Amino acid sequence: MYQDIMKISASHEWLILESETIGIVGITDYAQDLLGDVVYIELPKIGQHVSAKQSIGVIESAKAASDLYSPVSGEILAVNDDLNADPGLVNRAPHSEAWLFKIHLSDLTELATLQSAAEYQVLIGK
Amino acid sequence: MSKTPLYDCHLQQQAKMVDFCGWDLPIHYGSQLKEHQSVRLDAGVFDVSHMTITDIHGPDARAYLRYILSNDVAKLEQHPMGKALYSALLNESGGIIDDLIVYRCANAYRLITNAATLQKVHAWLTLKSQAFNIRLQPRADLAILAVQGPNAIAKVAALKPHLATALCVLKSFASLNDQDWQFARTGYTGEMGLEILLPANEAACFWQALMAIGVSPCGLAARDTLRLEAGLNLYGHDMDESVSPLECNIVFAVDLRDVTRQFIGKDAYLALKASARQRHQIGLSLASGGILREGQKIFDGEKEIGVITSGTFSPSLKYSIALARVQAPVTKPFVEIRGARLAVQTTAIPFINATLKGC
Numbered sequence: 001m002y003q004d005i006m007k008i009s010a011s012h013e014w015l016i017l018e019s020e021t022i023g024i025v026g027i028t029d030y031a032q033d034l035l036g037d038v039v040y041i042e043l044p045k046i047g048q049h050v051s052a053k054q055s056i057g058v059i060e061s062a063k064a065a066s067d068l069y070s071p072v073s074g075e076i077l078a079v080n081d082d083l084n085a086d087p088g089l090v091n092r093a094p095h096s097e098a099w100l101f102k103i104h105l106s107d108l109t110e111l112a113t114l115q116s117a118a119e120y121q122v123l124i125g126k
Numbered sequence: 127m128s129k130t131p132l133y134d135c136h137l138q139q140q141a142k143m144v145d146f147c148g149w150d151l152p153i154h155y156g157s158q159l160k161e162h163q164s165v166r167l168d169a170g171v172f173d174v175s176h177m178t179i180t181d182i183h184g185p186d187a188r189a190y191l192r193y194i195l196s197n198d199v200a201k202l203e204q205h206p207m208g209k210a211l212y213s214a215l216l217n218e219s220g221g222i223i224d225d226l227i228v229y230r231c232a233n234a235y236r237l238i239t240n241a242a243t244l245q246k247v248h249a250w251l252t253l254k255s256q257a258f259n260i261r262l263q264p265r266a267d268l269a270i271l272a273v274q275g276p277n278a279i280a281k282v283a284a285l286k287p288h289l290a291t292a293l294c295v296l297k298s299f300a301s302l303n304d305q306d307w308q309f310a311r312t313g314y315t316g317e318m319g320l321e322i323l324l325p326a327n328e329a330a331c332f333w334q335a336l337m338a339i340g341v342s343p344c345g346l347a348a349r350d351t352l353r354l355e356a357g358l359n360l361y362g363h364d365m366d367e368s369v370s371p372l373e374c375n376i377v378f379a380v381d382l383r384d385v386t387r388q389f390i391g392k393d394a395y396l397a398l399k400a401s402a403r404q405r406h407q408i409g410l411s412l413a414s415g416g417i418l419r420e421g422q423k424i425f426d427g428e429k430e431i432g433v434i435t436s437g438t439f440s441p442s443l444k445y446s447i448a449l450a451r452v453q454a455p456v457t458k459p460f461v462e463i464r465g466a467r468l469a470v471q472t473t474a475i476p477f478i479n480a481t482l483k484g485c
């Protein structure tokens with residue numbers, strides 16, 4: 001389930017590099033399980049410049065609201081509009097169809113602050 | 127942490143467990159939304175054994191309850207034995223110490239109170255009993271299962287064929303006894319259903335039998351969305367000791383018809399009723415822009431006028447609903463979510479009306 005190409009933040013977002021400077025971001029299966037049924041998602045705006053670890057949106061499950069963070073700094077290139085109509089996709093396919101946004105990384109050194117999939121699985125005890 | 131007699135059953139069914147008022151209880155068994163729908167469309171069962179059962183014995187039990195409860199147990203005498211009444215337990219200021227159900231049974235009255243209020247309610251019941259010849263008997267030997275949904279009664283009847291006819295015609299807030307078991311036509315979901323009080327050592331077996339005929343196990347999370355859609359208050363959220371029954375839509379639980387009856391909190395209740403000071407409970411809904419949650423502030427124009435006391439995503443309606451307490455009725459309220467003010471609709475309570483039919 002956790003792929004070797006994923007880099008994962010301490011706040012449970014995964015990032016997969018699509019090219020040297022463009023990454024796709026989502027939340028981990030572990031995070032979706034903690035949240036429970038997701039019912040509403042507020043994503044950042046296309047063109048928005050975001051900083052790593054800054055709250056840039058919200059994921060609301062039936063039980064609570066959680067901030068959404070970006071694992072890296074950069075400019076938002078695309079967001080997954082499918083999630084507006086079907087937020088539960090995050091529960092069903094957190095590592096694939098329920099990607100959240102694409103980001104153009106502005107500081108590649110931040111990648112070193114993220115964990116490998118193997119390290120992350122140790123962290124969550126899986 | 128306390129465990130109910132069904133603790134092992136929950137673990138076997140991969141429940142996600144949480145600490146609820148010192149009880150280790152299932153929040154869900156995988157998906158709270160599916161559990162919610164199973165109750166609206168078919169039948170689900172909740173372990174509510176954490177709730178407190180107290181039997182009240184003694185020659186003064188009736189007089190005692192007429193004094194400590196806002197509702198009047200005397201009217202239970204117009205009904206067959208086993209009839210239930212919803213009531214508040216008020217303090218002298220007219221604030222709500224707890225909300226409860228009281229049953230008139232053959233040898234005693236039976237109170238079912240909240241888990242969150244266990245200690246303070248026990249202390250209050252004891253304190254106020256001094257002038258009365260009564261005895262309080264905690265019933266930790268009983269478990270409670272709430273089987274709820276349009277097919278709930280038929281499914282229980284299938285497991286209790288000797289009671290099937292009686293269960294199918296049981297009226298709302300009536301109950302029947304079968305040895306140590308009590309079957310009550312009550313619930314907290316707005317659906318048809320039963321709350322079943324049974325010996326703790328028989329609870330796991332009955333739970334498994336319910337599973338075997340397709341009743342879905344449901345956790346606290348679904349219980350909360352179901353009760354909120356039905357417009358039912360949750361103690362500690364929509365009501366507490368600073369809130370009068372006038373301020374949370376439960377005036378039906380205050381019986382003033384016998385003008386000679388003196389009950390705790392009556393004077394404060396009447397004074398607030400005659401004043402223009404009381405706050406109001408309103409229903410709200412929000413179609414898009416986020417989820418209404420407890421604690422969010424309500425505005426009338428620029429003026430802050432109240433707060434959401436319970437809010438959630440409604441699985442049945444597919445949008446967010448909430449109960450709020452406001453200082454004055456308001457036609458065009460706004461809610462503040464993450465710093466933004468959003469227009470929110472006022473909505474009738476209950477938010478949904480189930481079609482209640484027997485089996």
